[in-house]
Amino acid sequence: MRIAFIGLGAMGLPMAIRLIQAGHAVTGFDLNTRNRAAFEAAGGQWSPDAKGAVQEAELVWLMVVSGDQAHDFLFTQNHAADMPANAMVVMSCTQSASKAANTGEALTARGLRVLDAPVSGGVVGAEAGTLAIMVGGAQTDFDFARSALESVGSNLFHMGVMCGMGSTMKTVNQLLCGVHIAVAAEATHVAENAGLDLAQVHRILSVSAASSWMLGNRGPRMLQDEPPVTSAVDIFVKDLSIVAEEARRAKSGLPLAAAALQMFLAASGQGHGLADDSQVIRAYRGLNRGDQK
Amino acid sequence: MRIAFIGLGAMGLPMAIRLIQAGHAVTGFDLNTRNRAAFEAAGGQWSPDAKGAVQEAELVWLMVVSGDQAHDFLFTQNHAADMPANAMVVMSCTQSASKAANTGEALTARGLRVLDAPVSGGVVGAEAGTLAIMVGGAQTDFDFARSALESVGSNLFHMGVMCGMGSTMKTVNQLLCGVHIAVAAEATHVAENAGLDLAQVHRILSVSAASSWMLGNRGPRMLQDEPPVTSAVDIFVKDLSIVAEEARRAKSGLPLAAAALQMFLAASGQGHGLADDSQVIRAYRGLNRGDQK
Numbered sequence: 165m166r167i168a169f170i171g172l173g174a175m176g177l178p179m180a181i182r183l184i185q186a187g188h189a190v191t192g193f194d195l196n197t198r199n200r201a202a203f204e205a206a207g208g209q210w211s212p213d214a215k216g217a218v219q220e221a222e223l224v225w226l227m228v229v230s231g232d233q234a235h236d237f238l239f240t241q242n243h244a245a246d247m248p249a250n251a252m253v254v255m256s257c258t259q260s261a262s263k264a265a266n267t268g269e270a271l272t273a274r275g276l277r278v279l280d281a282p283v284s285g286g287v288v289g290a291e292a293g294t295l296a297i298m299v300g301g302a303q304t305d306f307d308f309a310r311s312a313l314e315s316v317g318s319n320l321f322h323m324g325v326m327c328g329m330g331s332t333m334k335t336v337n338q339l340l341c342g343v344h345i346a347v348a349a350e351a352t353h354v355a356e357n358a359g360l361d362l363a364q365v366h367r368i369l370s371v372s373a374a375s376s377w378m379l380g381n382r383g384p385r386m387l388q389d390e391p392p393v394t395s396a397v398d399i400f401v402k403d404l405s406i407v408a409e410e411a412r413r414a415k416s417g418l419p420l421a422a423a424a425l426q427m428f429l430a431a432s433g434q435g436h437g438l439a440d441d442s443q444v445i446r447a448y449r450g451l452n453r454g455d456q457k
Numbered sequence: 458m459r460i461a462f463i464g465l466g467a468m469g470l471p472m473a474i475r476l477i478q479a480g481h482a483v484t485g486f487d488l489n490t491r492n493r494a495a496f497e498a499a500g501g502q503w504s505p506d507a508k509g510a511v512q513e514a515e516l517v518w519l520m521v522v523s524g525d526q527a528h529d530f531l532f533t534q535n536h537a538a539d540m541p542a543n544a545m546v547v548m549s550c551t552q553s554a555s556k557a558a559n560t561g562e563a564l565t566a567r568g569l570r571v572l573d574a575p576v577s578g579g580v581v582g583a584e585a586g587t588l589a590i591m592v593g594g595a596q597t598d599f600d601f602a603r604s605a606l607e608s609v610g611s612n613l614f615h616m617g618v619m620c621g622m623g624s625t626m627k628t629v630n631q632l633l634c635g636v637h638i639a640v641a642a643e644a645t646h647v648a649e650n651a652g653l654d655l656a657q658v659h660r661i662l663s664v665s666a667a668s669s670w671m672l673g674n675r676g677p678r679m680l681q682d683e684p685p686v687t688s689a690v691d692i693f694v695k696d697l698s699i700v701a702e703e704a705r706r707a708k709s710g711l712p713l714a715a716a717a718l719q720m721f722l723a724a725s726g727q728g729h730g731l732a733d734d735s736q737v738i739r740a741y742r743g744l745n746r747g748d749q750k
Contacts, residue, residue: 261651284665296665321661323653332651336644336658340667343640347713350636351629357707358554358625360616365629368614372577372589374633376669414650416745419719420640423712452709 165189165312168221170214170237171257172199175283176227178290179256179316181206183225186315193217215246223252223312231259235267244274252277254309256297258403260410261328261335264300268327277305280327282334283317286395294318298337300329335410338403339421344378345400346424349445352386357453362387385442397444398437400428458482458605461514463507463530464550465492468576469520471583472549472609474499476518479608486510508539516545516605524552528560537567545570547602549590551696553703554621554628557593561620570598573620575627576610579688587611591630593622628703631696632714637671638693639717642738645679650746655680678735690737691730693721 165188169180172194184190184207191209193216194200200210211217214237218224224247226234234257238244247253253271255264255278264280271278279301289295295317299306306322313320323329351374355365366383369375385391404425411418431437431447439446458481462473465487477483477500484502486509487493493503504510507530511517517540519527527550531537540546546564548557548571557573564571572594582588588610592599599615606613616622644667648658659676662668678684697718704711724730724740732739 296661298661319661319664321657323657326652329651329653332648332653333658333661336648336653337662337665337667339647340640340644340662340669340672343636343643343713344667344669347633347636347640350711350713351633354632354704354709354711355625355629357709358622359619360622360625360629364614364616365626368589368591368612368626369630369633371612372630373670373674374630374637376633376637376671377666378669379633381666411647414745416647416650418643418647419716420636420643420713423716426712452707 166220166222167191167312168193168217168224169208169227170194170217170224171227171229172203173227174287175290177202178287179225179227179295180208182293182316183312184208186312188312188315191217191221214241214243218243218247218251221247221251223254223309225254225256227256230257231255231263231267233257234259235263238267239270244271244276247276249275250277252279252305252309254279254281254313256281256283258282258334258338258406259331260406260413261331262410262413264331265326265328268301277302277308278327279305279309280330281313282331284334284337285317289317296321298323298330298333300324300327300331335407338400339407339418341378342400342404342407342428343420343424344376345382345441346427346444348376348379348383349386349427349442349448352383353445353448353452382442385440386445391440391442393438393440395441396438397428397431397441400441400444401425401432401437404428459513459515460484460605461486461510461517462501462520463487463510463517464520464522465496466520467580468583470495471580472518472520472588473501475586475609476605477501479605481605481608484510484514507534507536511536511540511544514540514544516547516602518547518549520549522550524548524550524556524560526550527552528556531560532563537564537569540569542568543570545572545598545602547572547574547606549574549576551575551627551631551699552624553699553706554624555703555706557624558619558621561594570595570601571620572598572602573623574606575624577627577630578610582610589614591616591623591626593617593620593624628700631693632700632711634671635693635697635700635721636713636717637669638675638734639720639737641669641672641676642679642720642735642741645676646738646741646745675735678733679738684733684735686731686733688734689731690721690724690734693734693737694718694725694730697721
């Protein structure tokens with residue numbers, strides 16, 4: 165399949181390389197050229213402009229930073245008009261379901277096909293080809309893209325026929341992930357203020373009904389002063405803001421997601437936005453009895 | 458060891474029976490006589506009054522409903538005065554750390570020894586002898602009681618030398634459990650309002666970074682209209698109220714625990730206090746777009 169891959173950053177590059185390895189003809193474009201050499205070495209064809217990348221494509225895969233950036237690429241810069249009739253756009257940026265639905269409608273109105281296909285699993289999953297891909301879109305479109313999607317992610321889920329259903333699934337996932345990190349910090353903070361042995365506390369919690377994947381993964385880094393950054397505080401500011409935006413649009417109150425967002429926001433405001441997301445615990449230390457650690 | 462066991466309800470009876478089976482001489486007392494026959498059949502000696510149960514005991518195990526009830530038994534009814542000098546009181550009721558500490562100090566002042574030893578694992582764990590027991594108290598006291606504790610719970614944790622540290626550990630555990638159930642309901646509610654296939658959503662979440670023990674355990678029951686009651690909504694009203702009470706005493710803000718408590722309270726106020734705790738999802742259905750299910 166002739167595929168245009170737009171956005172060759174930390175996630176996009178390994179995803180594009182897996183498409184090349186699966187036998188697809190992949191043309192790539194990114195304003196930032198730092199990954200050009202690696203992309204070309206893997207067999208990709210770099211295009212110096214977006215129009216050149218998409219004008220022959222059967223499938224245009226957007227792995228840009230946000231739904232706004234995807235919309236801008238498609239309609240403000242108007243590269244939707246550069247695509248062949250009936251080309252399929254696959255949107256893998258993390259965005260709200262309503263934004264995905266709006267962009268999807270606009271693409272359909274121009275005679276293009278579209279899948280809403282956010283991913284989960286991070287750079288590690290992208291490199292290993294083990295991403296989860298949560299897809300919203302018509303069954304025939306899903307079937308058309310299936311082999312390409314499967315070469316990028318080993319966990320492929322078709323959530324429903326509406327563009328936006330994939331993004332809803334990702335939103336639900338991120339709501340849980342964000343709250344689980346924040347509450348792990350909240351619980352650890354209570355234990356630390358009470359003078360308990362925190363490593364022992366985490367050992368006990370990890371084998372109890374209180375366990376979560378995030379507690380097991382982020383818990384140990386909460387006990388470090390300067391842990392390595394696996395995913396930053398500001399990523400959850402972004403992802404929980406999408407949850408909040410979508411809830412506001414639906415006029416839904418989501419008390420736990422809202423409270424968790426405040427803690428990530430506060431940690432970011434304290435200057436820890438680029439720190440590992442486990443460091444949301446610093447927001448609790450600031451909140452209660454000063455920054456005592 | 459001569460053990461008095463006070464409170465032979467759903468949890469206390471199987472705990473006392475395990476002590477008898479381990480070779481201890483167990484005298485039992487409960488105002489409610491419904492489990493008397495079962496206790497005696499297992500080899501326990503029923504005492505018609507509390508004084509008779511405790512006056513020869515080396516160890517008095519309190520498995521009553523609350524810290525207030527324990528305090529009332531010990532000091533209002535004044536059964537602390539009925540115990541031999543240097544007897545050890547083991548408090549296994551769920552209570553706040555400060556209540557455990559206060560009661561512990563009062564016992565110590567009267568020449569008695571004390572362990573704060575709340576349990577986790579429910580009736581199933583009590584019957585199997587696999588309870589987790591989280592203990593606060595002096596090392597020598599812990600060592601004295603160890604074999605008795607081990608015959609009741611296979612997961613024994615000495616959290617620290619202060620009476621109250623066991624209860625803090627239980628509080629931290631219940632904080633996480635309560636928030637994890639509430640956020641599982643919040644996320645399921647978002648997915649149900651978006652029209653996703655909820656069984657598929659739970660399958661995806663269960664293998665992702667969004668997974669938690671509670672989501673796996675309570676998630677399926679959230680999708681049932683009248684699930685069997687494993688643990689009731691009102692249990693988490695109680696346990697998260699202990700978290701809130703302890704946080705208020707410490708002048709600590711705990712935003713997620715506070716928000717989760719509101720949802721369990723609201724579910725209880727809707728008339729669902731005795732329903733399975735998975736039904737906290739009904740509070741979300743009441744909150745957003747009416748009770749649409």
